Amino acid sequence: MIYLKNIAVGFDKELFSVNEAVFNKGGVHVLTGKNGIGKSAFLLTLAGLIKPLKGVISLNDKMLKIYSSKELSSHIAYVSSNPKGVSFLSVDSYLMLGRSNFTNIFGKASETDIKEVEKAKSLFGIHHLSEKFTNQLSSGELQLCAIAKAYVQQTDYILLDEPTSHLDYANKRKVYELLDVLCKEHNKGIIISTHDLELAFKFPFEFYVIQSQERMFNEVKNFKDVEKEFSH
Amino acid sequence: MKGIKSYSAVLFFVLAGIVLLSIYGLLYGDIDTNFQDLYHALIDYSNEDMDQVIIREIRLPRILMAIISGAALSIAGMLMQTLFQNPLAGPYVLGINSGSSLMVALGLLSGIGFFNSELGLIGSALLGAFVFGLFILFTASFLRNQISLLLFGVMLGSFVSSIITILEVGSQAEALKAFTLWSMGSLNGVTIEQIPMISMVFIGTCFLTIFIVKPLNILVLGEDEVRLMGYNIKKLRILIVFVTAVFTGLITAFCGPIAFVGLAVPNLTRMLFRTQNHLLLFFGNLLFGAFFLLSCDIVTQLFSEVLIIPINALTSLIGAPFVIYILISKLR
Numbered sequence: 001m002i003y004l005k006n007i008a009v010g011f012d013k014e015l016f017s018v019n020e021a022v023f024n025k026g027g028v029h030v031l032t033g034k035n036g037i038g039k040s041a042f043l044l045t046l047a048g049l050i051k052p053l054k055g056v057i058s059l060n061d062k063m064l065k066i067y068s069s070k071e072l073s074s075h076i077a078y079v080s081s082n083p084k085g086v087s088f089l090s091v092d093s094y095l096m097l098g099r100s101n102f103t104n105i106f107g108k109a110s111e112t113d114i115k116e117v118e119k120a121k122s123l124f125g126i127h128h129l130s131e132k133f134t135n136q137l138s139s140g141e142l143q144l145c146a147i148a149k150a151y152v153q154q155t156d157y158i159l160l161d162e163p164t165s166h167l168d169y170a171n172k173r174k175v176y177e178l179l180d181v182l183c184k185e186h187n188k189g190i191i192i193s194t195h196d197l198e199l200a201f202k203f204p205f206e207f208y209v210i211q212s213q214e215r216m217f218n219e220v221k222n223f224k225d226v227e228k229e230f231s232h
Numbered sequence: 233m234k235g236i237k238s239y240s241a242v243l244f245f246v247l248a249g250i251v252l253l254s255i256y257g258l259l260y261g262d263i264d265t266n267f268q269d270l271y272h273a274l275i276d277y278s279n280e281d282m283d284q285v286i287i288r289e290i291r292l293p294r295i296l297m298a299i300i301s302g303a304a305l306s307i308a309g310m311l312m313q314t315l316f317q318n319p320l321a322g323p324y325v326l327g328i329n330s331g332s333s334l335m336v337a338l339g340l341l342s343g344i345g346f347f348n349s350e351l352g353l354i355g356s357a358l359l360g361a362f363v364f365g366l367f368i369l370f371t372a373s374f375l376r377n378q379i380s381l382l383l384f385g386v387m388l389g390s391f392v393s394s395i396i397t398i399l400e401v402g403s404q405a406e407a408l409k410a411f412t413l414w415s416m417g418s419l420n421g422v423t424i425e426q427i428p429m430i431s432m433v434f435i436g437t438c439f440l441t442i443f444i445v446k447p448l449n450i451l452v453l454g455e456d457e458v459r460l461m462g463y464n465i466k467k468l469r470i471l472i473v474f475v476t477a478v479f480t481g482l483i484t485a486f487c488g489p490i491a492f493v494g495l496a497v498p499n500l501t502r503m504l505f506r507t508q509n510h511l512l513l514f515f516g517n518l519l520f521g522a523f524f525l526l527s528c529d530i531v532t533q534l535f536s537e538v539l540i541i542p543i544n545a546l547t548s549l550i551g552a553p554f555v556i557y558i559l560i561s562k563l564r
Contacts, residue, residue, distance in 0.1 A: 070462030089508040
């Protein structure tokens, strides 16, 4: 369980605050809000890359800041909105980097590591990309690979910053279906930010909006509440 | 390229090439010797025999130094390119060996006692490289553009060379000659007695590099990914700069500045191996770098009767067009 109490989110100055929020395993939590309101900052805060300006975040009843970064990387995986493609880095090697907590000191993969990567490739339907270099992928393909890399990290929680932004409609749908599968069948806790709300609302996800006027983080139950935020 | 086997095969061939070139270099030169002299020079050495002296005292240290320098500068270049995520980075273009040059110039030209001793010279060359490395690292946090960082490195180099020029003007003829020879870059300056110490520092630093290949593999994806995987990015950056500085400073102290090896070889290795696995790239750079500089050395020896080409001039002659090629093909 990720629990937040009275936190203020921002890089240097406060962008918005959260009174209280709980993110459990086995659910997909969808976060939305206007551009620049601080969705990315929020996910970076949960990933431990930036510190909350005030308040407390806890993970499994232990303060997030007590975790060493190594420990944290075995609980939480993060996928940025713009994964980077690198020349001469094949998709297979890229996915294997997600297994860094398991491979030996020289990064050598065990049988289990290879099996996990194969499993992820089947699950995400990216088998045909195995040998391709990551800089030769389309941004959509790269986004799928980045999510697969987070999956092989075998963490309880996966944070995804706009995972569907570069995808076509079919792939957007596929990603949401996959996230649904990951939370239901693999009991992952998934937190994403997105603007693809109409599609997301077709899934049994939980929704939150960062309201621009009050600069507050609130749970919303239906699409109308979200539209209200974007109407002014 | 695929599979460990094909990499091993390539590495083995390069290694064989290095051995053959070394034997050739030991045997032939201004004076040709034979296998018997070589055997005696290496196994039961007598300093009465002129041929044996030439092999052991002149050629052997030069060839070993070519191997070590080529390997060290190439690995240093690989580290810089991964750290700055820039295929045009290298210890020379970033001005890291300017730091060593400045310190060596201070030592040789100013005549201050401490710097003039051998240990003082090496120590200050390492320190100079490390301080300049940290300076570049610090600057890189403001310069997001790849070319800007290189320009900064080149400016740093020009700045240092003006200071050195001023030092040169005010120095004695003897000191000036020694420094000028050093600044041309030469593999001849090392004696066989110095080789064990140089090898030990080199091998130790290689081990340090091998133990950071895993975070280096992640670093190609950016610094945030390294942090997300639980590594301390600040420590890693400083460790990379330290390793680079030891490699660069060590070679610069003994051989003078050798340009472009550290830039060209890592790129060639990556293109040939088509991987970002830094363990493979490490061994690739180690052997390709050694092979490259050894070849350059043999070439300069071939022409030695006509004219003595400084090694630095030859590496620049090959390296500079290569940089232009990368500029055109990768960073358009």
